[in-house]
Amino acid sequence: MNYNITVLDGDGIGPEICAGAIKVLNAVGQKFGHKFNFTHKLIGGCAIDACGAPLPEDTVKTCLESDSVLLGAVGGYKWDNLPVDLRPEKGLLGIRKAMGLYSNIRPAKLWASLAEASPLKGRLVENGVEIIIVRELTGGIYFGERGRGGDGATEYAWDTEKYSVGEIERITRIACELALKRNKKVVSVDKANVLESSRLWRRTVHAYAEKHYPEVTVEDMLVDNAAMQIVKNPAALDVLLTSNIFGDILSDEAAQITGSIGMLASSSLGDGTRGLYEPIHGSAPDIAGKDIANPIATILAAAMMLRDSFKLLDECAAIENAVDSVLQEGWRTADIYEEGKNKVTGSRMACLIAERI
Numbered sequence: 001m002n003y004n005i006t007v008l009d010g011d012g013i014g015p016e017i018c019a020g021a022i023k024v025l026n027a028v029g030q031k032f033g034h035k036f037n038f039t040h041k042l043i044g045g046c047a048i049d050a051c052g053a054p055l056p057e058d059t060v061k062t063c064l065e066s067d068s069v070l071l072g073a074v075g076g077y078k079w080d081n082l083p084v085d086l087r088p089e090k091g092l093l094g095i096r097k098a099m100g101l102y103s104n105i106r107p108a109k110l111w112a113s114l115a116e117a118s119p120l121k122g123r124l125v126e127n128g129v130e131i132i133i134v135r136e137l138t139g140g141i142y143f144g145e146r147g148r149g150g151d152g153a154t155e156y157a158w159d160t161e162k163y164s165v166g167e168i169e170r171i172t173r174i175a176c177e178l179a180l181k182r183n184k185k186v187v188s189v190d191k192a193n194v195l196e197s198s199r200l201w202r203r204t205v206h207a208y209a210e211k212h213y214p215e216v217t218v219e220d221m222l223v224d225n226a227a228m229q230i231v232k233n234p235a236a237l238d239v240l241l242t243s244n245i246f247g248d249i250l251s252d253e254a255a256q257i258t259g260s261i262g263m264l265a266s267s268s269l270g271d272g273t274r275g276l277y278e279p280i281h282g283s284a285p286d287i288a289g290k291d292i293a294n295p296i297a298t299i300l301a302a303a304m305m306l307r308d309s310f311k312l313l314d315e316c317a318a319i320e321n322a323v324d325s326v327l328q329e330g331w332r333t334a335d336i337y338e339e340g341k342n343k344v345t346g347s348r349m350a351c352l353i354a355e356r357i
């Protein structure tokens, strides 16, 4: 089969990590007889520099015409002081919205060979950890009304967290489908003791799940408690369903307990099969161009693309197994390095993984 993939390299380490994922995808193509065609387009700071906007129309058009999209990362010091509509992040939020990607899946998995890299005590992680965060991605405070007014000491600013029943139901469906394939349990995270939007969230999640997924158990957890449970007993958590902003925050926390944010991938989907796949980390401008960034998160994002957009399950497993082998053999990029292991550059790491496909 032929697959057309748009690559949005973005800024900072984006181009390096995307190059690593492309190398691995090409190895998969060769082994399994697929042809992956890559078209590179601009997003974020590099797009601001080249065309004056973080999300050029041509980028949106190409993404909407392709089979799927791979994204590196956006942002950097250079663009930090621009007005809000001209910030690189606006490009990322814009493409999520333009592609209708309301469902963001972020699996935080602790690889057995990286248990030592987790900041948590051994006994908390010895039986493995796999928390799957299902984050609503095109609603809530990220896209709600906001504004400013007043001046001096009375100057103020506001943002709104707003969710509709329809938005909550469709993301609940995603979490329940996932739970069916796992332990049939969803933990829904909200702040219903304070926020009205959370009270609607809680009521809707329960009503929808009870009606359509009676075999799935839904438990509620307040977000402050969820933040605590992630470090207290991560092994007890499985599918976490939550809003855009809570998912953003909890996914960084969950990532860190697996050793390095450089290991975590994410998939963003809407109603179709065309998705956007990216590492959950940022553009790390401080290490860009030094070939030390860990490409594994982006390589695992490519694996998720094969599974979720193209239904290529064996091919996805081939990438995950190759990553596992390389880690077990002791190869490490700087972020996951520990004494006694072999430290390698980012590009070498990608080569090692590609060779094991």
Ligand code: IPM
Residues within 6 Å of the ligand: 089, 092, 093, 248, 280
């Ligand atoms: C993420 C990032 C983005 C987000 C930023 C860069 C807009 O932190 O994907 O988690 O907040 O969604």
Ligand code: MN
Residues within 6 Å of the ligand: 248, 249, 252, 280
């Ligand atoms: Mn984030």
